[in-house]
């Protein structure tokens with residue numbers, strides 16, 4: 353599967369393609385039993401769907417991909433509106449990633465119809481994923497908010513924590529938003545210090561994952577414990593501790609398809625080696 357992003361539909365390309373249509377933050381999917389798929393059609397109007405705004409995303413294996421926003425929550429027979437989060441692990445991975453991209457663009461388009469500086473309507477900038485104010489010329493691009501996510505390892509054990517925000521008993525690696533003026537490395541050290549009171553060293557880049565809830569980019573690192581005792585930030589963290597491979601609660605960790613799970617799986621694949629030179 354190969355996706356090629358583009359901003360404008362080539363004039364010779366017909367309208368048929370994959371349609372990522374959102375009502376609010378829910379995606380229109382075709383459902384058959386437990387499965388869900390992205391609808392493929394020439395024109396949403398053929399199914400009685402009239403998007404208020406549409407965007408061209410590019411091509412997936414040569415087929416057009418389009419996004420749009422629908423105001424009417426009524427859906428055709430055999431279709432449903434589902435939250436993106438509920439489709440993680442249900443949609444094929446490349447479609448889920450594309451749906452996340454589509455959501456971020458739809459959400460940006462919806463929230464940047466007017467200039468944030470002077471209030472005049474914005475207009476699309478030709479050839480770019482950008483909008484400009486018709487009066488003052490200021491340009492707006494889709495927002496991406498970076499967040500770091502870190503697996504900290506100490507003597508063959510991984511640091512896992514349970515957040516107060518999640519109602520289920522659920523353990524994961526620590527994460528936090530990058531602040532203005534901060535490097536990823538500074539953010540990792542600050543977040544870990546703030547949330548659990550310890551120092552880390554030996555940061556290594558692990559990988560990244562767009563996380564469209566609503567427009568984050570998760571940047572993963574591994575790190576070694578470097579000092580201090582666990583002191584929890586009680587408003588955020590309900591519980592935190594060091595888990596060896598046998599102690600990791602496998603039914604209470606993030607699901608596959610998330611970078612949080614990839615970090616935990618990285619540790620589980622080589623608990624003794626983790627923390628000594630990275631993956």
Ligand SMILES: [Zn+2]
Nearest residue numbers: 467470485488
């Ligand atoms: Zn303006």
